[in-house]
Amino acid sequence: MTGVTEGLIADVKKLIIERLKLEEIAVEDITTDAPLFGEGLGLDSIDALELVIGLEKEYGVSIPDAEVGKKVFQSVRTIAQFIVDNHGKEVAAADGAS
């Protein structure tokens, strides 16, 4: 795991909250390494598609299929790592520290 900054982690959490309209959840309520689906935030496949669209819009990275999706959507950290690994176009802008 390299290149993932705390700033990017926070931005991914914000993206989840905004995209899924989780009005009662704050960034600090989301645990970086907790599962996002089933347990944890309890997201489902409808939420997954929202996140796919959110990642495309914000970072220009696309999830091509369910297999990749399963790996990427394990936790906030795995999403952030995917953005870094795929050189998400907005990584630098979204994560002002880098």
Added chain:
Amino acid sequence: MVRHNAGKVTICFPGQLSRVPDEIGKRSGGGNNLPHPFLEKAWEKAGFDLASFFFQREDEDCYLNLKLQVTSYLLSMVAFDRYRRKGGQWDFITEHSMGIYAALVAADAVTFEAGIEITKGIGLILEQAVEKSPGGMAAIIGLEAEEIKRICADVPGDLYVANVNGSRHFVLSGDVTSLERGIELSLKGGAISAQRLTFTTPLHSPLLESIAEDVRKFMTGFDIRPPQTPLVSHWSGRRLSNPDEIRGFLVEELYRPVDWEGCVQHLLSQDVTCFVEMGPDTALTKLIRWIDRDVKALSYGVHAVV
């Protein structure tokens, strides 16, 4: 002077739950845990105890989908009753799939008692149809309409689009082999998710036309009144306004696809700015979020019912 338009409210009744809610099914049965009058009536009228997820009659208790359907009806009805008692308002009522039974009660077209009898009776006809026409359903998320249509056409057996839930949310219905093939092709085609649902009947597909006559006969025994609130069906927003139309809808909806996206778009065109889902799930709320991110959609959940 600018007229302030607060927008209209639609209450939405979801179809069958895909699983038993966590709080339910963990207690011993026998109608002993009935904190809401509707649940007591469910025990009296249908021999069903929600708290323990249990039918009194063994031959009925073996049908998982029948139990899920009655559970969905009851949880929606309890949510609606609480919403109404707390002064909740609505201008339209709509429904998805078999949410029609609870929606009819909310619209005052049938009584709660008739609603549970209709839910259970049609549920039993569906369970019996499994023997004649076994099949299932699968939710496909991520592909677009054209790709979905192509998959249905490419699979040699019976495979149909059963729900259009949004521009990239579909449910397929068909025989088991075709359904498995459809899931495989969807995943190959880049679907984010393609999963079997609990249904063992090919609901909302022409495969169920064979039970139409049985359902029609069954429905003759029920008194149906004109809805007291505009009741918008899941067929692109067609209004159900008289008893004969409702009877026909209850038969046809079993073998015709649900157009939830069309229904929501129609309601948006009628100045609806808030959708309230009646029940423990958030499936419709999330689908509405997908269809229009600006409109308010929330679920009026059922906590501590059992």
